[in-house]
Amino acid sequence: MKRNFRKQYWLIGTWFVLSVALIFSCQKEKYRISTSDEVNITGYLEAHETDYSLLTEILYRSKTAGYLGAYGTYTLFAPNNESINAWIKDNGKTGLSDFTDAQLLDFVKYHVVRDTVGSTRFTDGKIKTASLLGEYLYTDVQNGIYRINKSAKIIRSNISCGNGIIHSINKVLVPPAQSLAELIGNNPRYSIFAEALKETGFYDTLYYQRGVAVADAKRFQTAIVESDSVLQLQGIKSYADMKAAYSQTGNVKSHKDSLWLYMAYHLSNDIKFLEDIVAANTIYTLAPKEIISTKLLGAQILLNDDVFNGVHEAGAEINRSQSDVLASNGVLHEAKQPFKIKVRQQVPVYFDIATSPELVNALGSAYFNSSKALVANGATIANSFAFNSLTVSTIGTNGYYYYKALETKRPYANGDLLSLSLCANNSARAKWIEFKTPYLVKGRYKVWICYAQHGDAPEIQATFNPGKGDEQILPNTIILNQSLTASGVSDLANANADNLMLAQGYKRYMATVGDYNVNNITGGLKAKSGSEAPLNVGRLAGIINVETTDRHVIRFEAIKDKKCGSNTVYLDMIQFIPADDLEQNYPRFHQISGELFYRPK
Structure with a gap:
């Protein structure tokens, strides 16, 4: 039966909006x-x-x-x-x-x-x-x-x-005609990359035909390609050159072959436009357990531009003019420089949480001059600190703030710490705080929580990657009102005190008198005993297994209160030391300069 059609602007279906740059x-x-x-x-x-x-x-x-x-x-x-x-x-x-x-x-x-x-x-x-x-x-x-x-x-x-x-x-929206495979394969800019896709089997991975059922996890994908001109700068003028440069087995379809891994590293499940890439900070690739780090620097979007172990590693820039190209099953981007999997060795990571770059950038230059509020009404701080919901946040009462001061009994590393109120049973205060770590190379680490003791502080539990597939609850409860003598070692001046404490999961993390410094700086803490013992404690929370080289999340949750006092949690550092390293006691940190001190020679 025929219907009457009124002339009208026809209803436009679900529009995927790529919003304002x-x-x-x-x-x-x-x-x-x-x-x-x-x-x-x-x-x-x-x-x-x-x-x-x-x-x-x-x-x-x-x-x-x-x-x-x-x-x-x-x-x-x-x-x-x-x-x-x-x-x-x-x-x-x-x-x-x-x-x-x-x-x-x-x-x-x-x-x-x-x-x-x-x-x-x-x-x-x-x-x-x-x-x-x-x-x-x-x-x-x-x-x-x-x-x-x-x-x-x-x-x-x-x-x-x-x-x-x-x-x-003002124009009809037309679904993209080509899949990612066709978009790359039909573009002469990418002839070498396209042939490598076909030889390694990834062309089929990126091919899609509407109406054909595809697993949800593989319905949309992201490809970051290198043009022929970029490859030629590496001396790669053909696929044969590329295979010679990257394939160590000759079987490029093997998941252990380095060319297969190279191509897998340029592909990701899920659709990520430039905005998504910048916001994510990390792209999980088809190369098993390998990620690409991302950052926005001015107008530049950079891949794998990192500072690792104190050294800046220059990355590759996204070519904006050739990126955000929509395909029927994803989006295509182009890199201006080559990039590949970074092979790194595990190193100790000493995370001074009060001077996290994101925290400093979020709070501005005044951050270092005085106490500075971190949160109001449950807000997220920067992109690496988050609290659960709060109803009250007042500095000095239920506040959460950066504190820079020196005390005789609590001379924090670098002279700063985070002063927090964490309570297990008070809805007006945060129950947990979580931090995004610096980059951790995949492997096993001992996690040391370094804090300044406070008599009213709660007990906390540490969780690595909470809510994720690799979530790990660390076994040791951290009792923040304990001093070093809770290790059972009362005479901290004893020559064997460090070894005895380490055996019980405790350690000094502040420099002590007699420790070695390459610049001959002095001023370490004295190894006093009993109630005179220094109140800066390194406590072993447990061992984590880091499956992917990336920045991860660690959460501290209050599980038992002593008094639920205001601002009684004094967090200073988190140390991630490879589990197989025999040296867990050193280096130690100077309370003013942050200089590293080592075992006496």
Whole structure:
């Protein structure tokens, strides 16, 4: 039975919005915000047939008019009549009657997102909810105008309807025709890389045909490729050169072959636009247990640009002009320089949590001059510190703040610490705090919690990567009101005291009189005994197994209170020392300069 079609801007399916590039955010155009009294999206389109009659016809032909006229939460990217006529002509057709109902249904599904996505939620990259077609839409900004998929401009935004939002666009959105495999294989810029994909078997991994069932985990992927010109700078002018340079077994399909690993390292499951890459800080690749680190430096997006063991390792820059290229099963990026798996050896990591770079950057230059509040009402600090929910945060009462001072009994490493209120049974205070660690090379580590004793401090439990697949609850409870004498060693001046304490999971981490310093700096703590013993304690929380070289998360949770006093948790350092290292006692740290001290010669 034939339905009446009102001429209207046809309902545009779930739009994957790649939102405004941060560097252009200040140029955003102030779009007109319109409100409609219409009951629903379909009704609005029918009432504005001058612009949307063709879109309305598409809705009825595809049997989605009722769907978009019913209760729900939708966002429609709606092309007007002019853009639909252009789309019809581009397809070599004379009218909508030349398209099948199934084709028009896919048309609608690609323009609709089952979520209300106003322009304030546009970010540089994909819209977080996929379109009804199951593929993501991408947003960016050009000359202050929002674009969808780098093609259609939003000409009128945030039209409010009873069941969602309409954004009017000046061009029909067309799903990408090529898969990642085809996008790379058909581009002469990537002829060497494409041949390596085929030889190693990854071309099939990146190939996708709509309608063919694919496991959810492999439906979308990200490829970061190297162009022929970049490879040629390494002396690689052909696939044969590439195989000679990287394959150590000759069997490039073997998962143990270095060329297979090289190619796997350039691919990742999941779809990551540039915005996602910057926000993630880490890309997990198809190379087992190997990650790519990411950072934003000015306008540059850098891969594997790291400081490791005190040495800066220059990374590769993303070529923005050749990146964020949408495929039917993911997104393609290009690197300006080559990058590969970094082979590193385990080293001890001494994490002075009060001087974490993210914390310092977040709080500014005044951070080092006086006490500085870290959190208000449960806010996250920088991107490496987080608390659970709070109801109160007042410095000196229930506060959480950086503290820089020197005390006779508690001369903290580098003269600073984090002063916190952690309580197990007080809802007005945080129960846990977690930190993102520096890079840890995969392997086993002993984890030492270094703190300054306070008589009212709680007991805490440490958890490595809480909530993750490799979550590890460390076995030793850290009783923060204990001093070094809790080890059972009361005479800390005893020549064998360090070994005796270490056997019980305790150690000194502050420099003591007699320790060796290469710059001949003096001023270490005296090894007093009993109640006079120094109150800076290194306590072994346990051993962790780091499966992937990356920055990880460690959480400290209060599990038992003594008094639940305010600001009684004095955290100084976290030390990650390879479990097989025989030396766990040294180096130690000077209370003012932070200089390292070693075992006396």
